[in-house]
Amino acid sequence: MDQLSEERRKAQFDVDDMKIVWAGSRHNFEVSDRMAKLVASDPAFRKDTRTMLARKELFKNTLRKAAYAWKRIVELRLSEEEASKLRFYVDEPAFTDLHWGMFVPAIKGQGTEEQQQKWLPLAYKMKIIGCYAQTELGHGSNVQGLETTATFDHQTDEFVIHSPTLTSSKWWPGGLGKASTHAVVYARLITDDQDQGIHGFIVQLRNLEDHLPLPGITVGDIGMKFGNGAYNTMDNGVLRFDHVRIPRSHMLMRVLQVTREGKCTQSDVPRQLVYGTMVYVRQAIVADASCALSRAVCIATRYSAVRRQFGSQNGGPETQVIDYKTQQNRLFPLLASAYAFRFVGEWLNWLYTDVTQRLQANDFSTLPEAHACTAGLKSLTTTATADGIEECRKLCGGHGYLCSSGLPELFAVYVPACTYEGDNTVLLLQVARFLIKTVSQLGSGKKPVGTISYMGRVEHLMQCRSDTQRAEDWLKPSAIVEAFEARATRMSVACAQKLSKFSNPEEGFAELSADLVEAAVAHCQLIVVSKFIEKLLQEIPGKGVKQQLEALCNIYALFLLHKYQGDFLATGCITPKQASLANDQLRSLYSQVRPNAIALVDAFNHTDHFLGSILGCYDGNVYPKLYEAAWKDPLNDSVVPDGYHEYIRPLLKQELRTARL
């Protein structure tokens, strides 16, 4: 019995067509759909008891799933694309993520042809398991501060890998603690007492026969992390080296070589290649953000339609929570954000191809812009997603606090994205540096390109005034884009002007960093808004699909305009009256989206398995399922709890004085 069928009937667009738009293409949709269903229909991949498992059981179960997934991938002869999707839908962080996502790419990107030929076949068959050991106990964001050393020994033609201090212990690498046999270790290369900077080395950690750590290696798990289940399925590790020797050939030498004589020589491979990888990783993070946010929004939207509270008239049913404007005002902008991040992620995918092609042609001209743009979008989308998941949890009221809602685990497993691959505030400061540099070059005739090209119209943007006069005027893409461009330009220029008053620019940058971060956010929001609008310039087939996306695009933009109205007003881009009109328009957009809300989250095509949420189940049969799930908690194994005889009974019987506690 589908409790939400009435809601589904209300939709004014074709959900199947929207599913294709969301997936990016019919091909993407079909592969995803097939892999999602393969996982969902196989009991071996069940995850509904995950949040109740103690650490050891949990980890052992992950090892089982990872092995089983690999077995199925081999049996079904899945393509690389399919295999990667299958792992994605297993939806459980595991050592294989790092093996495939970091270890293999590191060898591909930084290893010589010879090294690739040696190591990749082993890795592809999983005859070895690898991880990526960069961060240290005392060193996260600042890679140049790493302390682990790799000292070249002329006599033996080896590197000696060593952890000279406690803070140099490798700390955090996923898969390192218990599963990996090998690691790409980042260490400070030292030849003839000369510090040659940080480089990667392939180090075997464990014996391939009995999995015991090799001599000189101390390795273990770093302990429990945030949340039930969540990242505790992963063996994030600690690793110390006591003068561990590896052959010289184990240094990844695509860019820098160390010869038998210990001399360092640069290859002609451009160092900028590393930026291609960075763009790739960040576009993947943005895609993940839209997916994670879509899961939370799907759960909260469905449950908001099921849940009723207050407003009963004449003994009738109470009001569906989704009909309250306060609920819509918190939920629908997140729904719109999920779509917005999806499309900006799609565009980043294009950017990756573009950057790669240019790098191959030795064209480095777009790199600074691509770097700033991906850094900013990684920061913006992950922050908004982490906050959005928690907001969705709150929108589910008390029941959102139950693990069976799926939201606590989704939050706990997602939040590290705000910190890894560049702390979100550090990244925004990098964007700000790029903005300030761009402003400083505006007079020089150097034209800003790509996402920053709007600054080429700085004169117009510094003095333009929005001409919106009625609420509907805010539906015009040109009105929105100009307001966002003017705001971003003016905030950057204002920062640049303030900076110019400092005699020491670095001191000025440090002093004004909070303002600079705000300017960076304004620039990044503009990118997301613009890319959404550009998407809508494309032909989008399907009954009513484009209309829905237009409404969501407007909600995304006008919600930001309201939330950040301080920026728009302080810079004089819009008047208080215009801000108020935008808000009026936003309210009426909510009414427009309301009947389509359930269909808009159905378009994500999430299986009940993938969602892992009783509140978000497709059929909306929330209460019977919550009730049944409760009884599966280990605490309900017995009616009288463990500990009754030792602790409750002596309390009630006033016999505590003699009880052993």
Place this chain on the structure above:
Amino acid sequence: MDQLSEERRKAQFDVDDMKIVWAGSRHNFEVSDRMAKLVASDPAFRKDTRTMLARKELFKNTLRKAAYAWKRIVELRLSEEEASKLRFYVDEPAFTDLHWGMFVPAIKGQGTEEQQQKWLPLAYKMKIIGCYAQTELGHGSNVQGLETTATFDHQTDEFVIHSPTLTSSKWWPGGLGKASTHAVVYARLITDDQDQGIHGFIVQLRNLEDHLPLPGITVGDIGMKFGNGAYNTMDNGVLRFDHVRIPRSHMLMRVLQVTREGKCTQSDVPRQLVYGTMVYVRQAIVADASCALSRAVCIATRYSAVRRQFGSQNGGPETQVIDYKTQQNRLFPLLASAYAFRFVGEWLNWLYTDVTQRLQANDFSTLPEAHACTAGLKSLTTTATADGIEECRKLCGGHGYLCSSGLPELFAVYVPACTYEGDNTVLLLQVARFLIKTVSQLGSGKKPVGTISYMGRVEHLMQCRSDTQRAEDWLKPSAIVEAFEARATRMSVACAQKLSKFSNPEEGFAELSADLVEAAVAHCQLIVVSKFIEKLLQEIPGKGVKQQLEALCNIYALFLLHKYQGDFLATGCITPKQASLANDQLRSLYSQVRPNAIALVDAFNHTDHFLGSILGCYDGNVYPKLYEAAWKDPLNDSVVPDGYHEYIRPLLKQELRTARL
């Protein structure tokens, strides 16, 4: 070795005096300090392995701690105040919280003299364990929607308690699942087929001899909740009644009586008494908010002083993270908020006394204002604290994600405060109703009182303009208060004007609810700012103490002014130039607080046990402690993990095809 001694030397005020200010009085400080140390020094109360325990072990351990705490309370003949503090410092949600915090007060507040004489002695000695069973699976915020029935049976002089539907199952009550023998159950009273509304009934749930549920009662735990440890130490329960009979005398009859004939009669006890309880509960929640936030801020501040990242010059140490303005801009407003909430909580405590005295004198005139004010402050402080804890976690970088940082558990255990005792958005709508009513009565000659009295100066506040001209002008309390008053007034008045255009006021209220919530927030922020400023009008002894508090008060106010500058600008209370000056002043306040930051968190007087955080430990020896703690994870019991032989080895040896997975 105190890694933070250098930081402590920098302080420009007397920490011991600040401790007294934070605690509220020397007496409070001494009791708290004694109880905190008593708990911290007793190994029976250790909590450092809590996040690793599976549910059953975890719960059993909580039962042990609760029994042991009670034993110590009796042995040491602790006063009620001391006992309550001791339980607080044990810092582990347990059934005893509900027994003392809800069950006993419900009987005291709603029971007749006779009922109190019967039940309280049993409860005081813990010969029975009680909980508070109100919310149901399908009914949270809306108490009037509860479905459980209590039908009077004339023949037997009993009530029949029954759960007519699945959604009427009691759901969430703490202590209900496994520990409680009794409950105050809220049910719809039915006499002679007449619905008499929701009332409380004392129902025995379990046999006092063997702890088995009584006939007709189905009871259990509702399952895992957000986070490691956290609220999973609590047996939040589910409860169904199948025509359970209780004597008529078990209905709590202080306000409404049911006679032997089944007639309902009101007593002369004023119904408004319930508001006194409500004010009490909410002031406790606000006090908890300041405490929870202070713990997170203490951890993040100490670790920000220990942690170094980037900025190394000539091979010297890197820069302390706390010296970055971006860090200060996120951390110091939270430090200021902790103090702000502490003082507004102190004032609410006074308000509770005031309301109680008025109720006893049958003066109900201040109730609406007290209701709105406590509702709003509960909402504002719990939302800010939940967000603030997570922000502090992010401010600790990757290590904040480890359970050993203490922050994940602090967050998970805190967030329910945003939902229980009134969902935060629902509460703000109540505040908004009060604001709109106040505005509508402004012309009537009825003077607004208490925290809303500023609206009496509506004419001035609607047209005044801030006269700040230099950054320092924003240090004047009068400048701050007037800006906040003008903003709150104008937002309320604007809402009232928009509402007046609707022919149906309720429809208008629903349509404009998002704007109304914003007006309510503006009003509540004004209250917190005003009460902080009022606190500083008192004499505050101690070298430099008042100066520090003045800086924090200004940081709190100017941070809000910046964050919500959209409100201030849209309503024309300040100009963009003035907003920018306020922000300049804010930056220089950060520099002023910086050398005092560690001492300002030391003033909270949190023991290492209570903080439960390696990152926040008093001596700052973070890295050696993190390293040691890691090895205690169960996963490190063996170097080769459980599951290696079943899952990793067959994978590496390419023998998965025949493996059992």
